[in-house]
Amino acid sequence: MEPNVKRGREAEPDMRWTEIDSPIGPLTLCATDEGLCRIDFGGWETRGEGLSDWAARRRGHRLRQSPDDKDPVLREAKRQLSDYFLGNLTRFRLPLALAGTPFQLRVWEALTQVPYGATASYKDIAEAIGQPKAVRAVGGANNRNVLPIIVPCHRIVGAGGGLVGYAGGLPAKEKLLELERAADASRR
Numbered sequence: 064m065e066p067n068v069k070r071g072r073e074a075e076p077d078m079r080w081t082e083i084d085s086p087i088g089p090l091t092l093c094a095t096d097e098g099l100c101r102i103d104f105g106g107w108e109t110r111g112e113g114l115s116d117w118a119a120r121r122r123g124h125r126l127r128q129s130p131d132d133k134d135p136v137l138r139e140a141k142r143q144l145s146d147y148f149l150g151n152l153t154r155f156r157l158p159l160a161l162a163g164t165p166f167q168l169r170v171w172e173a174l175t176q177v178p179y180g181a182t183a184s185y186k187d188i189a190e191a192i193g194q195p196k197a198v199r200a201v202g203g204a205n206n207r208n209v210l211p212i213i214v215p216c217h218r219i220v221g222a223g224g225g226l227v228g229y230a231g232g233l234p235a236k237e238k239l240l241e242l243e244r245a246a247d248a249s250r251r
Contacts, residue, residue: 144213
């Protein structure tokens with residue numbers, strides 16, 4: 064089962080959020096009834112104001128905190144992320160409510176095809192979506208991914224194989240790649 068990528072920007076009355084602790088620090092998760100719609104590096108205390116503005120401006124929502132046990136999307140996202148960080152989950156199966164341009168959505172869908180524990184370059188993704196000359200545009204779409212980890216932009220490296228920018232910082236990107244490689248090696 065692949066992630067459910069929602070196309071469009073239909074407004075809904077509200078959006079819920081919760082936090083999760085992780086090996087790369089706290090993460091703030093946001094969801095609508097349709098699915099998970101954003102993950103931010105950092106807790107609500109540092110990210111809340113920006114997330115509230117984003118929800119109102121970009122999605123027409125107001126944000127409210129949700130007790131995880133009452134919200135099926137956030138509860139399942141937390142469970143799967145916890146399993147991922149323990150090295151027990153290699154592919155997420157969550158409803159996603161992504162909003163972006165058709166190009167961004169194609170790039171994000173291509174990112175979900177990069178195998179667990181592997182990396183790809185921006186050029187690889189450009190070729191995968193049938194636009195081999197759109198390397199810079201792929202980089203821009205990668206940068207605008209609002210569901211890091213779930214849509215694994217951390218698996219994208221520079222042309223020479225080196226680590227390049229990541230919203231959570233290069234140490235977080237390196238830790239995620241190490242986690243995946245170690246879990247993948249232990250399965251062999």
